[in-house]
Amino acid sequence: MQLTAKILKKPITSALISVVFGFLVAAVVLSAAGYNPWQAFGALFSGMFAKPKYFSNVIIKATPIILTGLSVAFAFKTSLFNIGAEGQYIFAAMVVTLLGMKLNMPAVLQIPVLVLAGVAAGGIWGGIVGILKAKYGIHEVITSIMLNWIALYLSNYVVNLQAFHQPNSTGTYPINTSGYVMLLPTWKYSDSGKAFLKRIPWLKEVMLKTDVNFGILVAVLMAVLMWFVLYRTTKGFEMRAVGLNRDAAEFVGINVNRSLLESMVISGALSGLAAAMSVMGMAPHNISTLAAFENNGFNGLSVAFIAGGSPVGCIFAGLLFGGFLYGGKNVQSEIGAPSEIIDIMIGTIVFFVALSTVISKIADRLAKGDASHA
Amino acid sequence: MLETITLLISITFMYSAPLIFGALGGVTSERAGVVNIGIEGMMNIGAFVGTAVCFYSGNPWLGFLMAGLAGGLLALLHAVASVTFKADQTISGIALNLIGPGFSLFLCRMFFDGATMSKPIANKLPKIFGNIKTGSTAVKNLNLDITAVLAAALAVILWFVLYKTKWGLRVRAVGEHPAAADSLGISVTKIRYTCVLLSGIFAGFGGGCMTLDIIPQYTPTAISGQGFIALAAVIFGKWTPYGAYGACILFGFAQALTVVLGGGKFAIPSEILAMLPYILTIIVLILFVGRAVAPKEDGIPYEKGTR
Numbered sequence: 001m002q003l004t005a006k007i008l009k010k011p012i013t014s015a016l017i018s019v020v021f022g023f024l025v026a027a028v029v030l031s032a033a034g035y036n037p038w039q040a041f042g043a044l045f046s047g048m049f050a051k052p053k054y055f056s057n058v059i060i061k062a063t064p065i066i067l068t069g070l071s072v073a074f075a076f077k078t079s080l081f082n083i084g085a086e087g088q089y090i091f092a093a094m095v096v097t098l099l100g101m102k103l104n105m106p107a108v109l110q111i112p113v114l115v116l117a118g119v120a121a122g123g124i125w126g127g128i129v130g131i132l133k134a135k136y137g138i139h140e141v142i143t144s145i146m147l148n149w150i151a152l153y154l155s156n157y158v159v160n161l162q163a164f165h166q167p168n169s170t171g172t173y174p175i176n177t178s179g180y181v182m183l184l185p186t187w188k189y190s191d192s193g194k195a196f197l198k199r200i201p202w203l204k205e206v207m208l209k210t211d212v213n214f215g216i217l218v219a220v221l222m223a224v225l226m227w228f229v230l231y232r233t234t235k236g237f238e239m240r241a242v243g244l245n246r247d248a249a250e251f252v253g254i255n256v257n258r259s260l261l262e263s264m265v266i267s268g269a270l271s272g273l274a275a276a277m278s279v280m281g282m283a284p285h286n287i288s289t290l291a292a293f294e295n296n297g298f299n300g301l302s303v304a305f306i307a308g309g310s311p312v313g314c315i316f317a318g319l320l321f322g323g324f325l326y327g328g329k330n331v332q333s334e335i336g337a338p339s340e341i342i343d344i345m346i347g348t349i350v351f352f353v354a355l356s357t358v359i360s361k362i363a364d365r366l367a368k369g370d371a372s373h374a
Numbered sequence: 375m376l377e378t379i380t381l382l383i384s385i386t387f388m389y390s391a392p393l394i395f396g397a398l399g400g401v402t403s404e405r406a407g408v409v410n411i412g413i414e415g416m417m418n419i420g421a422f423v424g425t426a427v428c429f430y431s432g433n434p435w436l437g438f439l440m441a442g443l444a445g446g447l448l449a450l451l452h453a454v455a456s457v458t459f460k461a462d463q464t465i466s467g468i469a470l471n472l473i474g475p476g477f478s479l480f481l482c483r484m485f486f487d488g489a490t491m492s493k494p495i496a497n498k499l500p501k502i503f504g505n506i507k508t509g510s511t512a513v514k515n516l517n518l519d520i521t522a523v524l525a526a527a528l529a530v531i532l533w534f535v536l537y538k539t540k541w542g543l544r545v546r547a548v549g550e551h552p553a554a555a556d557s558l559g560i561s562v563t564k565i566r567y568t569c570v571l572l573s574g575i576f577a578g579f580g581g582g583c584m585t586l587d588i589i590p591q592y593t594p595t596a597i598s599g600q601g602f603i604a605l606a607a608v609i610f611g612k613w614t615p616y617g618a619y620g621a622c623i624l625f626g627f628a629q630a631l632t633v634v635l636g637g638g639k640f641a642i643p644s645e646i647l648a649m650l651p652y653i654l655t656i657i658v659l660i661l662f663v664g665r666a667v668a669p670k671e672d673g674i675p676y677e678k679g680t681r
Binding site for chain 1: 463470473474475484488599606648649652
């Protein structure tokens, strides 16, 4: 019993149980609508794994939402609700695109400059929220929501400026190729590259048909770094202390306002990094007019919550989410069921994650029952 | 000039109506101590169900009613999670924001031949004075949508209920200090359930306003952020019905300004104008509103026996 209780208490258990419920609810909805759930799930998984390039695309799709997930999770540790990851992402994508287009330095300079620009842009956009919160006490949720829209319209404005707008399109010019962060972007199309890839079919498919890039490595690195900062440094300890009990933190001499501001800047920077990796790592390497939000930041909220705020958990939750988003299209094309079933499924998973407090209570009861019997 | 002024007024009330319903929903639930971030999702399902019912029945009022019911149904999930299971209310709300639009679009594809857009409805919700044909444009502009009146009425009713009735006092007590309320024999569970359900119904009405009145059909972007703006209005208005109402009107007015100013008379790009309402909101917050204090136990599940 103690063991069961222990297993139940692990965050991963509640995440897995939630995923099972997600599939169950989706199956019920699909059946009610007259579709065969097995076929639908089959289509979903074949859309994720059937071909090497599918799986590669799942990872590519997951990269930005792992990073925005980390962004949301980081702010949440300081008890800040960063619903503004979306705007931070949009603003950073805009800055990276403009710089990447106008600057043309060797890759060794271009890449770090663009990454830093994205990080800084996201940090600034998040920092505005932090300043308004620390200085004027304005709720971060309001400012974040407003800044999301401001970023969206600012980006649309910039896209349509003559200096950046690519004629006969809805977007800007792409960034210069020196800013690309795909794996060997020129070699893979060269003669020697093609000759080499010919011998390994799966690698050829992955390399030539998808934008394999370094983003996922960056995302994993960031997850580890974030864990280190939060749990092994004084700064991280202060931020978590502010998150757990603001008054107590203030009482022991932690500068609460500075912690809030720093947390928002770092959170924004992570969303900015997500944007930089997307623009630099995958086609079309530009930004377009946005009719509505693209949800890179909003999906980060779901990722962070499915992960229970754990940095490493964000990697897996992001992969799961990326897989569903990418594979979900296959559900529509193969069996004709609305692909929105994926949204319902993800929503259900998040819903059950919210309910997971129940699981730890059951675990407590199990452990207690055990103790009283012994 | 007079025409421009009345146009401003009419657009202000038109844009703010859905926001007001959403924000009043937020006020209702948060005053009882349940954070409702899922307003967006509830508005979305309301918007779809309202249009679908109106399209197939031809009756916009039936659609409006069903929109509220649909929002309430989604809110029931939130109530079960946050009251009965004491779940994290923020996460549950985020989940509803995924489930709501997901179901709307799923159903839309089922009912409208696989399209994510409904067909336009034949009968919209009426205007206050019906279809007046005569009179100047300036006067016609003042023939507001009936939803604007309903929204204002709901704000007054909610204010009255919250501040002038016994039940309202109980709601506020549950939001501020559930343990004290509980010790006086008030059922925290019952009050919170009622308020969350009401908040969903109001939000559903808000969604209905959008698709039964402003744009007479459901599209995937019919509800794009109104629920979040409503959420901001709740905080902006310091969790009071009149505050939230004022915040929504201010926001609607800023929207109206952008529409009127965007009429080509000024050399301001439309995208910059579109930012105006959002920038204005932040400025107003910095200058006038200051620190927002939520109901004390907002967002915290109540465990019997805790203090």
